[in-house]
Amino acid sequence: MSQETRVRSRSSCLHLPFVVALALLLDPGLCPFGSLHAQTPSYKVLVFSATAGFRHASITNGIATIQMLGATNNFVVDATEDATAFTDANLAQYKAIVFLCTTGDVLTNAQQEAALQHFIEAGGGWVGVHSAADTEYAWPWYGGLLGAYFASHPAVQQATVKVADRVDPSTSMLPKRWVRTDEWYNFQTNARSSVHVLATLDENTYTGGTMGFDHPIAWSHNYDGGRAWYTAGGHTPESYAEPLFQAHLLGGIQFAAGVKPADPGSTIDSKYQKIILDSTAADPIELAVAPDRRVFYIERGGNVKIYKPQSSSIVLAGHIAVETQIEDGLLGVTLDNGFTTNNWLYLFYSPSGTNAEQHVSRFTVVGDSLDLSSEKILLVIPTQRQECCHSAGSLFMHTNGDLYISAGDNTNPFDSSGFAPIDERAGRSPWDAQKSASNCNDLRGKILRIHPQPNGTYTIPAGNLFAPGTPLTRPEIYVMGCRNPFRMAVDETTGWLYWGEVGPDASADVSSRGPKGYDEWNQARSAGNYGWPYFVANNKAYIDYDFAMGTSGAAFNPSAPVNNSPNNTGPLNLPPAQSAWLWYPYDSSVEFPELNASGGRTAMGGPVYHYKTNVVMGTKLPAYFDQTLFIWEWSRDYIKEVKIDDDGSVLKINPFLSSFQFNRPIDLKIGPDGVLYLIEWGTGFGGGNPDAKVIRIDYVGGNHPPVAIGSATPNNGSVPLTVQFSSAGSYDPDTNDVLSVAWSFFGDGATNSTATNPVFTYTNAGNYQAQLMVSDSQGNRTIANLPISAGNNKPIVSILQPPNGAIFDWGKALAYQVSVSDVEDGSTGSGTIACSNVTVAPLLGHNDHSHGQGQFNACSGVFTVPANTDSDADNLFFVLNASYTDRGAPNVAPLSATTSYVFQPRRKQAEFCATNSGMGLAYTSGCHRPHQRQLYFPLSGQSHQHHGCHLPCQLQRFWRTDRNAHRFANRRAPQHG
Structure with a gap:
């Protein structure tokens, strides 16, 4: 039954006002309303408006509007409230069926339900309007067709609809912010990921929303052989007189009828697939995709590798000798815009040796090899290697030939209590970010912009922060005031720079020091100062803290920041600080709750996608993502799509592939082929992660290729080396697809075995790249590469x-x-x-x-x-x-x-312990309430228990190594007071 608890009414046939009826061509039978056409109608649509619960007064208006849309768009509309119309024979004459404000169980028997199901399975289309979501709760198949059931609604009021899909026939004509009045439904579940969300409600613009920051309000999808489209609008009679709502409804009908093309899979997770390009990379950190789809990716230890898509093979292009201590190494890579003809590749790396510096160099790629002798050092960035942290090192080349270079502040943050590292004491320069990020005469803590020249030099593009010749400044600086701008990209159309800024660590505001830590995503439309280390987030100011005296001064002024550090070699007076574009702390973000509730923070961003019709690649991102920014989070393991408003502000932040498991994504690029490429750093803290991967994310509209998962045991050793190969774990995302397996033990394309788990012995020493080739019944094939070192044992x-x-x-x-x-x-x-x-x-x-x-x-x-x-x-x-x-x-x-x-x-907050295993609980003396917790670790059987409390009460947890530890693991202390 309907969940709307209002007056019920029902009629077997809709009666239109007389003036409307005169304009319609009546036809006997199902109370149909055919329209007068100058030409033969191209298809028919059935409007079904039966109600077994609340009856909407707008049904009359809805039928009239759909009839008018049919008359002006060359389709016939029949209308009925008689469920006996649902037979296979009768429904076969229609292209689409509209459930217009239906409520309750309107199909009265299994035969009628089967007829609707057969209609969809045969390729028909379904349109749901408003309370079609308040219909057929007990029928799971209908629930899948619909997408999400009605839960509740507030009173009719004005609200803002944020339109995400700018190309769908039902939303392409709508403004990005569509302000209108209606009855706004809350749903029992969020339909996202299983349907393509076209538009969402902004719950900040009305009262009574219960779904939070992601409230889908219109969506579409392919379902069980047919098409389905739903809009929650249409409660009020006035809705059907709105030209934009009429156009919205028309586009939905035309999509469902199959006469207007659309891509209803654009945001449905199951339409995407992760393709593993390399599962054996050692600390992969950044990638670049060539026009021929070769993927150049670097490993922090100095290797430059190439994935070759034609053979699905991996080659080592070259090795750069680098220093990998602190956070240094081979850190950045990008390709020249003219790579097809000049084969130039740029690297950001930390050269080995005693000189503490970073190099930005250009190399020539010859075939699949890096010509080390071709190196042209464009830029040298002096650093310090006494203390960590923050090297950054990303490279990005804009379509106009400008090269962007990110450099971290090269500052140790760990003696600053998570606040601004501005230690000006003698000998403490590595702990003072004023020497770098806020120093106009230093290249660190910046995003640099240069224009490389063919002879290996560079010029300064117009519009950098400091013009050439400005005293005590570096003209290469485009953005200053950065902490660790780890990943960045430039919108090829607007020229706006986007980057993720990894922020400081304080978990709470402290009046004597400043704000808690925030990570940021920034948008720079022109050169500027982004505030670090004096400001964070939306220019939240730190306190001028004297590390020598332990005293606090005044808050820094974002309008007129001053760098008076003795480590500053540039001007004292700095450009005004710019606010961050997006920001979020460790806990829930008040301003941007879409960035997830809480967790670690490592902001990364982010390419802007531009859909190109001349790019012929079936797996490229759909047109829905045109002009969409991608951001991602290394710590929280997510990717988000950011829809940009007309004025360049954030329109909406949406999940992207939220059901996918991303394992610390550290780089994300969109190739010239329009396809997403991703590096997963993997688990583990210091690198060398066995689960690191280089991945391509394909958009798969139809049959999915199989997933090839192979193993080789052992994969190294003395010759003769007998290897047990296995294809265990390989699978196909599509049901009922039959897989076949082939093996090339030498990776030369020849098939050496078709066994599922063959054994092969390598008798000659050498490096081999065995390949597992898994094919499905549709001819799709996926290859997994398995490196073999025959003749050498791993240490x-x-x-x-x-x-x-x-x-x-x-x-x-x-x-x-x-x-x-x-x-x-x-x-x-x-x-x-x-x-x-x-x-x-x-x-x-x-x-x-x-x-x-x-x-x-x-x-x-x-x-x-x-x-x-x-x-x-x-x-x-x-x-x-x-x-x-x-x-x-x-x-x-x-x-x-x-x-x-x-x-x-020895001492640590209990909340950071991953498990209670081997731990006991006890309370310190003098405690009144078990609110604040403290870790206690006795060593060698000796007790080091601390008495007294920092706060009213401390809960002590301590490691126990004896067999009885489990007896204490969940001990609860009595509650006092």
Whole structure:
């Protein structure tokens, strides 16, 4: 029955006003209303308006309007409220059926329901208007056709509809912000991901909305062989007199009838597929796609690789010698606009050696190889390598030939309690971002813009922040006041720059220091100062804090910021600070709740898509995404689509592929083919993640290609090397698709086996790229690459001390001991492997990422854990990476191995513990309420329990290593007061 609890009425046939009836051609039978046409009508539409619940007064107006639309658009409209019209034979004459303000169970038996289902299965179309969502609750198939059932509604009132689809025939004529009056439905579920959402309601513009920031109000989809379109509008009689609502309704009918093309799969997750290009990449970090669809991607350790789509193979194009301590390495890559003819590739990297600097260089690609001798160093960025953090390093070339370069502030943030790192004490320059981000005479903490020249030099584009010759400034600066602008892109049409800014860490505002931390997405329409380290988010000001005295001064002034740091080599007076475009903290964002409720923060962004009809690629992004910005979050594992309003502001932030699992996406590009390419960094803090991947995301309108998942055990070792191959886990997203398997053990395209899980022995030493080829019955094929190192064994790296999970004290020494063994090279114990070739890298872990703290080339030693002056509220820990790259073997490339251990501080907030395993609960003395929690870790059986409380009450949690730990894991203390 209908859920609208109002007066019920029902009639078997709709009676139109006399003046309308005179304009219509009446026909006996189902109370049809045919229109007078100068030409033969091209198709017929059935309007069904039966009600078994509340009856809308607007039904009369709706029928008249649809009849008028038919008369002017060459289709005939029949109208009925008689459910006996639902027979296979009768429905076969229609292209579309409109459920106009139906309510309750209007189809009275299974035969009528079957007729509607058969009609859709045969390719028919269905249109639902308003309370069609208040219909047939007990019929699951109808629920799928509809998309989402009605839940409730407030009183009729004016609201703003945000129109996302600018190309669909039912919304292309609408303004981006469509203001109108109607009865606005709340739905039982959010239909997004299973239907294509055309428009949403802005709940900030009316009262009574219950669905929050994502409130779909009109949508479409292909369903069970046919087409379905729904709009929640149409409650009021006045709706049907609105020209825009009439056009909206007409477009929906024309789509459902199949006479106007549309793409109802554009935002349906099942229409997309992740294609794995490389599942064996070592710390992949940025990519660029060539016009021939080759994917150039870099690994932080210095490798430049190419994925070749024609053969689905991977080649090593070259290796750059880089320094990888702190956060350095091979960090950025992009291709020249003229790559098809000049083969120029640009890299941002940290050259190995004693000079602390970053290079932006141009190389020539010859075939599939990087010509290292062709290097032209365009720009050198001096840095410091004493302390971490923030290297950034992204590259982007605009269509006009300008090269954008992102550089982080190169500043240690961990002695600033999560607030502005502006430590001006002598010898503390690495802790002062005023030396870089707010220094007009320094290239760090900036986004630079240059125009490369053919001879390897560059010119300064007009409109940079400082004109050439301006005293104490660098003309390369386009944007200053950046902390860690990790990913960026330029809109090829507007020239506007977008980037993600990874922000500071404070979890709460402190009046003596400033605001809590925020990440940002920024939009720069022209050169500017974006405020760091004096401002964050929408110019929330930090306090001028004296680190030497521990005293607080005044808040910084965004209108007239001044850099009076002794580490500043530029002007004192800076350009006014610009507000961030989007911003969000660790907790829920008040201003932008679409950015998810809470979690870690690592903002990345973001290419702007422009749909090109001349790009012939069936898997490119649909036209729905034209002029859409993509942003993504490394920590929260999501991608969002940002719809831009006419004035360049944010219209709507929508989920993108929200049902997909993204594993720390670190780069996202749109290729010249219009297809999305993505790098997943993978789990793990220090890199070397076995689940890192280079991925292509295809839009698949029809049959999905299979997913090839292969394994090779072992994939390295002495020859003869017998390998057990497996295709276990391979599958096809489409049901009832039959898969076949083929193997090429040498990756040369030849089929060596069609067994599901073959065994093969490599007798000659060498590097091979075995390929698993999985095909479906439709002829689609997917290839998985499996590298094999025959003749070389991967080394084994062991961390002997400290043990994994050990407890440490901030600011104290921590001794380490590492050993390495390798079949070909020997071992560190025997002395055949030199400890100077072993790399030990301590990292400061923070939430779900880490910051390098330098590195050592030794098997044992002592390093000092940084003194943590930050709040105990931060989720900080320590990571130790030990790695070794062997010497290879005849005809076989070297192999690397890394082992990582994670250590915890003695004192830590309990909320950051992933599990209660091995932990007990107890309360400190003097507590009244168990509100504030404190971690307690006894070592070697000795108690170090602290008494007293920082706040009214502290809950202590402590690690227990005895067998009875589980007895304490869930102990509850009594409640007092």
